[in-house]
Amino acid sequence: MDAQPAPETRPCAHCGRDVPQRAGAGRPFRYCRDNDGACQRASRNSRMRHRNAPGLPGQVARTWEAVDRLDQIVETLTEALHAELSPTGVERQLAQLRAETAAQVAAAHGERDEARRDAEEAAASATRARREAGTATAERDAARQRAERAEAEAARAADRAAHAEAARDEARGEASAAQALRVQAERDRDSARHELRTVRAELDGERRRVADLTAERDAARTDAERATRSAAEALARAEQLRAEADRARTEAGDAHTAAEQARTEATAARQGQQAAEGARERADAARAQADAACAEAVAAGETARRERDALATELAAARDTAGAAEARLAELTVRLAAAEADRDAAQRRAGQLADQVSDLASALARLGTRTG
Known part of the structure; x- marks a missing residue:
């Protein structure tokens, strides 16, 4: 096998490294191709820096800039020529022309077939038009x-319409009457509902009043029981004071008897004054003690009498309070009975109103059914 010839190289115009060239015809590569155009950009930047320099360096820089532009144009033209005039490009253009020609031929055949179909459809349409003309005549x-x-039928329909209008007018009259009846029934229903609410409110008020009367009756009963207990206690205390007064009277009687005995002894002592001087002194002392005891007994009796009078007054007041409480209890009992009677009457009235509302609802339902 023959050895492959080494590719041709040229030095880079910027860095001087060898740049491989293409094997075919075409403009040679002037810069390195393996650094993404870095050498070409560096050379261009260098020329851009020197293009405005005076004298020969500036002219050389501008000349190289023009050369680069021409190189770019030549490279573009070379690539275009390779793409269009190469065998591959020519084959591609021929294939494109063949495809376009085949498409045009297919379009022409399609138009021809479509023209044939249009002619056939026109003939069929003419035939159908003749048949349709006969059918249209029939x-x-x-x-x-x-x-x-x-x-x-229109004349008969006009007659039926006249009858229908008359029936409609009659139905409208009946509907107006039914509407009036319905409005009146609704008014009656509203008034019945209002009356029912009023009766319910009165019933609630009566219930509250009955509850208040019951509470007052219970309070009066409690007061009466308390007054009865107070009267019983006052009677017991009066009996106790009466017993104490009786005991005081008994003690006073005993003291008076002792005083009488002392006086008797004093008289006897005065008769035997010479013999019982000491006895007289003792008698005087005993008499003084008896007088003091009598005075104390009298004072105790007065105190007991005053306490008895006070207890009698309290007992009378307690009896009056008990009588007033019993009278109040009787009055509350009567009022409670009256309130219960009013409550029963209100319940009966509420039942009657509920029946009336039910009757009105039934009448409204029947009226709505009749109207519908």
């Missing part, structure tokens, strides 16, 4: 007959 005659029948 339909015209049938339409005339139908029109005559329609006129007759």
Whole structure:
């Protein structure tokens, strides 16, 4: 096998490294191709820096800039020529032309077939038009007959419409009357509901009043029981004070008897004054003690009498309070009975109103059914 010839190289115009060239025809590569155009950009930047320099360096820089532009143009033209005039490009253009020609031929055949179909459809349409003309003539005659029948039916429909209008007017009158009845029934229903609410409110008030009267009755009963207990206690205390007064009277009687005995002894002592001087002194002392005891007994009796009078007054007041409480209890009992009677009457009235509302609802339902 023959050895492959080494590719041709040229030095880079910027860095001087060898740049491989293409094997075919074409403009040679002047810069390195393996650094993404870095050498070409660096050379261009260098020329851009020197293009405005005076003298020969500036002219050389501008000349190289023009050369680069020409190189770019030549490279573009070379690539275009390779793409269009190469065997591959020519084959591609021929294939494109063949495809376009085949498409045009297919379009021409399609237009021809479409023209044939249009001609056939036109002939068929003419045939159908002839048949449709005959059918239209027959339909015209049938339409005339139908029109005559329609006129007759229209006359009959006008008569039916007149009868329907009369029936409609009559139905409207009945509907107006039914509406008036319905409005009146609704008013009666509203008034019945209002009356029912009023009765319920009165019933609630009576219930509250009954509850208040019951509470007052219970309070009066409690007061009466308390007054009865106070009266019983006052009676017991009066009996106790009466017993103490009796005991005081008994003690006073005993003291008076002792005083009388002392006086008797004093009289006897005065008769025997010479013999019983000491006895007189003892008698005087005993008499003084008896007088003091008598005075104390009298004071105790007065105190007991005053306490008895006070207890009697309290007992009378307690009896009056108990009587007033019993009278109040009787009055509350009567009022409670009256309130219960009013409550029963209100419940009966509420039942009657509920029945009336039910009757009105039934009447409204029947009226709505009749109207519908």
